[in-house]
Amino acid sequence: MGLHKILKIVALLLSVAGIIFLAMIISKGDDAVRATGAGVDGFLYVAYIIFALVLLFVLVFVLKGLAAGNIKKTLISVGLFLAIVVVSYVMASSDVTGLPLVDGAPISESGSKWVSTGLNVFTVMAVLAVAAMVFSGIKKVTK
Template sequence: MALHKILKIVALLLSIAGVIFLAMIIAKGDEAVVATGEGVDGFLYIAYITLAIVIVFVLFFVLKGIFSGNIKNTLMSVGAFLLIVVISYVLADANPMTMQDGEMLSASGSKWVGAGLYAFYILAVLAIGSMVFSGIKKVTK
């Protein structure tokens, strides 16, 4: 219960600091902020601190859940995901291409973008298939 109160206080302090920095940015005006970027640093630091706190807590509770639960099933799920990523990477093409802004996307970058798309498609098909399968299984019972 003490951790909950501490987190509420930290969240309140970060919120107040964020509002103060936002007010400072608004007070400077659009032209000054766009021209110099003045006042944005504090706002970004609040965002970085919040992101760091969230990442630390997510990692802590994920690792706690992994080691308190069935680690075999967790490792099998992670392995299946890595297998999908490897299959996606093998299926992807490595064609360098020109992007809209005129810069070149390397062959490696192109391959990773393609692998991400293939992984998304495979995972989407598996998710839809599992929903359909569970729906059919529920109807037949």
């Protein structure tokens, strides 16, 4: 039996289980589900199984593609990304003044630094993406 047939059978079984659990949730009614959460567990387990399978297949096919492709270029790209993260972390601010959270609890300096790092990484990556698009457009026009 091929992998495609096995995956079709697994997908069919998970979708039938999801439909059954959804019917159980609907039959309980909104008030009962809100009050007790009855019937939600099975539906969540199906979602967790599907999520785990998707992650497993993505990981397998990414590693398979890495092994088949040019691993040197991939490692250089990952290294450059990690360098951007390190530089962004060094440049990040850990200032917590004026940063109340929704529940009123103060944010830690470490949390503030990581949020600032994320914003810096996003900004650098956005600028690089725009520059790559502009460069590609200019290169295409000149040819």
